[in-house]
Amino acid sequence: NAGVIQTPRHKVTGKGQEATLWCEPISGHSAVFWYRQTIVQGLEFLTYFRNQAPIDDSGMPKERFSAQMPNQSHSTLKIQSTQPQDSAVYLCASSLDITGSQNTLYFGAGTRLSVL
Amino acid sequence: AQRVTQVQPTGSSQWGEEVTLDCSYETSEYFYRIFWYRQLFSGEMVFLIYQPSFDTQNQRSGRYSVVFQKSFKSISLVISASQPEDSGTYFCALSELGTNTGKLTFGDGTVLTVKP
Structure with a gap:
């Protein structure tokens, strides 16, 4: 059973360009989470979906960032007009559910975004 | 508000030794x-182990255990x-769990080096 798959592993964009990051959760998992990791801020929660519905986007920057989950097999994180401060490792995780003993998050290997 | 603190930014051990990594947290739940x-x-x-707050028994999984x-x-x-x-x-x-989101708040991490 494959784990969480994130593509691409590395992405380099120029300032002002758009970046789309992809995540394929573990099959059968109902919850998908996005986190951002930087040296300065550490691991920060961005947003999550449950059964494809957006539940909590309290960690998402209000401008330029958006996330979608058009079907149960993938989610995307889109950053418009990328800025150097968006450079980070973006981690996607999925869990069987969010309640009870099923809320263990399993992470992908991350996408390292570099904005030049 | 929740907060997780890992006061050891780094740690080291020799092959075969037992290692202990510390964590403290704040929660009203x-x-x-x-x-x-x-x-x-x-x-x-990579997920290693988890401890539920309502379980007084320290959890163990293979070579990993916790002291709660x-x-x-x-x-x-x-x-x-x-x-x-293990490095x-x-x-x-x-x-x-009371917030029922499955969302994780992370500490800053401890970099462990195990020397051969």
């Missing part, structure tokens, strides 16, 4: 879980018979 993850040098986050001191809001990860392959960054994370 009664039901919560504390997770431990290891981040490989590739960036992948609920009244002090602290938890330690113990790695027995450490190996060089990496270890993260402690809090999930508050």
